[in-house]
Amino acid sequence: MSMVRSILLIAYMLCVSAEADYLTVAKSELSEGTLSGIRMAHQVCKVAKNDPDYNSDTREFRFVDALSRLGVFFVEDNGKDVNSILELAGLYGMEVSGNDFDYLSISYPKNNRQSYKIPDTAPDAEELEQLCSSWIKPELDGVIAELDSIQSPESDKFSIIFTTDETGLENDLRAGYGEVLLVKGAVKILLGFFEQPAYNFDIQNLDAIIQNIANESFSAAQLLEPNPDFLTLLSTLEEPDKGKNIQFQNKTYMIEGLDYLLQAIDYIKNDEYDRPGVDRFVFIAEEDFEIVEFYEDKISEVRDSLTNDNIAEIQISEGKEYALQNSPDGGTSLLQGSSLKVELTQIEDFYDGSLKLLYKDAGEQQQKTYQIEGGTIFADYVDLYFEGGYFTFFIDQSKENITEGYLNDWQEAIEITGITGSLAGSFAGEQITFDMNPAYGSQRFPEPVSPRDFLPEFNKWNRPAAYTVGSGMDNDPTLGGILPNFTHKDWLSAFDNLQPSGRVNIYPADPWQIYKNWDGSAEISYWLDEQLVFKDATGEVPDEEINADISELYLAYEGSTLHGCLIIEGMQEVEDIYYDQECSYEIIFSPSAYYPETKGAVKIVLDGTEYSYEKYDWYGYWESDLNREVDIYYRDKGIYFTLMDSSDFPTLPPITGKYVTVNSLSGDEWNYEYIDYNPTQLIAGTMGKMQGTVASSTIPESRFFVQAYTNKAEPEDSVVDFAVIQGAGDFELELPMGFDGYIKAYSSIFAFENPFEVGSELKCESVIEFKQWKDNLSCGIINVEYPEIIKPGETRSFEDVNGASGCIIALDLLAGEQYSLDFSSPEMLDIGIYEPDARTYNYYYSNNFSFVPSYSGRYFIEVSEDYYSQELSQFDFSVTLTSEYQPPAADIANDKGIGAQDGYVNELDMLAFSDIWLISANKNSWAGFADFSEDRFVNLKDFARLALFWYTYAAE
Structure with missing residues (x-):
């Protein structure tokens, strides 16, 4: 909706005082199915409440007002304070494009490597908590208050009609008190969701952990050991029981929300409103009562468990195992000496199971199984290797008989029609037992349990140790009573056949x-x-x-x-x-x-x-x-x-x-x-320690990853052990005695800008071959250096180390110029060229080719050979420029410092320029010609103006 339309609409409403107009327009806007419609409906309601000539104190108006307030809670976008989920997402750079709900799209800021980039406006955890407490709870409480004010006595039941003119539908649409209760239940549950977090989610070393995950060098100990309070109940000096109190409040919200939901279901089921040409927002047909009551019982069981502080026992499947026999009057013969048997699982009107055709052949009983599924008509294609079959039948209203059965077995060349039979069997079902009171806290459980205590013990490869689930509770498999009947064997299966x-x-x-x-x-x-x-x-x-x-x-x-x-x-x-x-x-x-x-x-x-x-x-x-x-x-x-x-x-x-x-x-x-698949975490025999040192003269402060592996072709699939060190230094690995493989040390060329940065394929790496033939061996020093920078006209020799992923060469190139790249190698090489900051990646399989850069700056060339080649690859590399290379005059720095060029002008040059400028220019005697802000001092205000001008005209 355009701004002009909004202004005109509000002006119109201010000029018209008929009571129906505000409500009509608000309902019409809400029914648009657009963001602007919700926002405008809210604005109309605000104008109506401020109009002294309009009675906004009606049940119908309060219902529409509550809906519009709930809508703008999610989608308001007025450029002022944060008052909606949409505006909160905007602080993190999220933008919603479009207006119609069916055509909305979401965009977010990315860096040059197409990873999400957290903007400077993003609030931290403490600021986020303050934002939530300042507007989320008050706004949702306001919606609840409006809905609470709507009463629906038996003599005057609440009802509101959305006409076809307002909705554009074929029939009018009616909402009753059931819909009021549904919205109240949803808002109460939302309150619990948006309540302050009850647990500690603070991770001190998040950036490092993300880097380790991206480089397949993560173990759970890296997360858990430096963060002993992670996933525990919040506790502060000012409020020691903060997390406990939040969980108690969340429990109240959940009980109230489920209670409203149950009231809504009951009200809607018994709502006898029926008028020609009017549809209901929520309608439960009589034939669906059985299904609704099935789920109603489950919701009620959960609610009662929380309210009464007891264990919930939910029947998730109810049914019978049926024996299906031929009709008593002889019916239809299937195969000589055969009978039909069907085993079904029933959840109300839904069934699944298998039908077995039993027959005797050469004195032995044979059996075929037909899978069946559906509603009252069961049908399925049966794959019997290269043959197949088809079976259908009806179940009558009593669910005790079948009629019109049809069987076509292509393998046996059997086609049978008119199958009838009776259904009779014993009850079979499945029940889930759980108790959420230990998580929320109750009289039986005065101290809520922490998720941290649920965790099992992990080995270095992040596999849980068998029988250690609930390690913070003396290995309690019930998780403090949340799953009362759970055993460690259940967890072994839940963890996909967890083994020792x-x-x-x-x-x-x-x-x-x-x-x-x-x-x-x-x-x-x-x-x-x-x-x-x-x-x-x-x-x-x-x-x-x-x-x-x-x-x-x-x-x-x-x-x-x-x-x-x-x-x-x-x-x-x-x-x-x-x-x-x-x-x-x-x-x-x-x-x-x-x-x-x-x-x-x-x-x-x-x-x-x-x-x-x-x-x-x-x-x-x-x-x-x-x-x-x-x-x-x-x-x-x-x-x-x-x-x-x-x-x-x-x-x-x-x-x-x-x-x-x-x-x-x-x-x-x-x-x-596989019938029985048992991948254990058992190591057979002895292991040995090995030590080594990562050294670097060019990137000594970087984060280095060290991995031992056996497969040159697929290092990531054969890692035996790994280590992570911050800065060049010593490392230690534990390897099998007799290990014969490679030790690789590497660091990412591109720094991680935020926790969402997934890393780069480009790595400064070095690989050595290594054999572990006794304990406490040393592999010596592994040198890892920044890629060598080659200038046009230079020729360098390279050797691809056996076991490494290749070698990296750096080139400072100018956009639009043509370069000739020559790799004098007897073997064909895989050439990958990364543009500055890895904007894009180009691949070549050729030893000589021309290349025209799209951007000026530092390019990285990754050279690799056939992994399966047993020979070391040696080659000479040279690059030739058709004209002499001239870096921009403003290119005065690169990531190694001032006085070095990298081929393009960016923030590094601005920072270098600022250092020089502030040292030499921050003197009052310069105020005559450097005081751009005209305050008689040369300071950062002047530099900011100069830097803006400089960067605008000097950067490409």
Whole structure:
């Protein structure tokens, strides 16, 4: 809505005193579906309340006024004080474009690397809290007060009509007291949402943590240890129980909000208003009562739990397991000797489940399952490998019989119509038990629990340790009573099959354990407790037709031979399940805690056709090691195996210091799928310390990241350990004994401007090869320097270090000039050119090409070769300019200081200029010609005017 229209509309309202006009216009504006409509409706209501000739004290007007106030609470934008969520977002640089709700767009400030940039106007946490307390609560309280003033006695029920002229709809629209209660409930819950935070969210080292996350060098300890109060209840010297009191208030808001919501549902269900040509804002049809009451009961249970300080028990699924039989009069024959059985789960009118067709073939009972879903008509396409089927039927009103059933099984070439049957079965359901009173505080729980106490213990790779959820409450899996029936086993499943972590040793086998066969092979028939490497923490795999549930793994060695045993849960006949069901088992030892399949990993494979030992190669494939032979045998307890080395110099497999993963798979020759997947955080064998030093003469104050990895092609997928140091200095890593890989130290070329900066692909980095063959080794000094700056006409030689991501070259170039870049290399190179501040990225796969810069300034060239090449890449690089390079006269500084040029004029030059100017110009004797503000002093006021002029005309 334009400003002219707004002025004219308000002027019109001031001139017209008819009582209906204000309300009519306000309703019309609210119905527009635009930002300006909401704002104008609020302005109209304000004018009406100030009009002495207008009675604004009616229920209808107060309802519309409350809606408009709630609307502008979100969308007001008058350029004055912050009084809306939209204006609050504006302090953080967020801008909403458009007017119609259907076509709104949001923009936000970005830096040159397209990351969100927090503007200087953004309030900090304390200022944000003050803003919220100064207007959010008073404004929402005002809306509540207006709605509270609307009464609806039985003899005079509240009702307001939005006409078709006001809304543009086909029918009039009516709101009643139910809608008043709905809005009150929503506002009460909003009050709790916008209440001051009850917990401490202060993070002292946020910028550093974001950098660590962006560089895959983050561990939970970096967040939690320096911030012991993070996620705890707020407490200050002035108000020790601040967080506790806020939670009590939030609980009140939640109870009141849910109470209003329940009252609204009850009122709307029983509202008998019915007038031709008038629709209701919220209407519950009689056939939907059952569904609404289902959710109404759940809301009521939560409300009552908070009000009465007891545990909530919510039935989230209610239904029966049905047995579906043929009709008693013979009905339709399916297959000879067959019957239909259906298992359904029911939530009121919604069902899902499976229909099973049972029949006998050659004396054995066979079964097919058809998935079914929908409302009263069940239908589904059934994929039976290369065949399929289709089944539909109706359930009658009583939900006890089916009619008009139709089955088409393409695989069996069966088509049946007219299927009828009866439904009868036993109740089946699922219930959730929880209690939010420990979180809010109550008579039973006078001290609300803190989220910090919920956390488990984390290892360096941010994996929770099993059985440590609720570590701040003595490992209480119920989280202080919030989940009363939860156990640690439930959390193991919730964390996606969480498995043990820590160190496990591989012990030698005692001679008496080993049984020698006539052919010279050896077996272990009895295992010792200390030889247990892995025990499944999560228990049995549920409802699997094929039992491939791994329970335990034992390992021991005899010389260069590794013995092992996989215990299969509940397995009685290992031979049958092992061969006939096409099960496969794999034991992986990986240097990476994140990625079982990476370079340096080894795998023992046990299946019905192949027993192999494999290594993960350079190219991302498992490759068999023919020097190692796997023998397999089985007993009633599980699958036993021995791994032997037949080479001239036999050794144990390289499993020391690697993470253990134990899996079972099932399928056919075309497709295997995991049945029991157990990626543990267990490290087998011993580890060793290694020390080193990062040195830098050009960027010594930078933040350096150090990573040890094994895969040159994919370093991020094979990180074994990492360290972060602020400034050049010493670091320490813990590596597996026998580690053979790379140590990389690097720093980002572009500084992080704010916590939302995700980093840069460009890194100053240096890589060395390293082998850990004993404890407390030193890798020496790793030098990390700012990229070498090459000027036009110069030629430099470079060597791409084996294992690094490439090398970086810096060029100071002028916009619009043509440059010839020459890389004299026998190999084709991948060339990436980053424009100043990484505005854009251009890619080339050529050793010689011309380049015309779009901007003047410092360009970074990233040069890399084929990762899989085993040769070191050496090349000479030169750049030629068609005309002599002349930096701008105002280019007097770069990020290294004054007196150095970087090819363009920006804030660095202004800062350098200000230093020189203030030192030489801040003297009263200069007032005659440097006093631009004419106050007889030369100071920052004059510099500000000079700098504005200078930067406007000197910068490109």
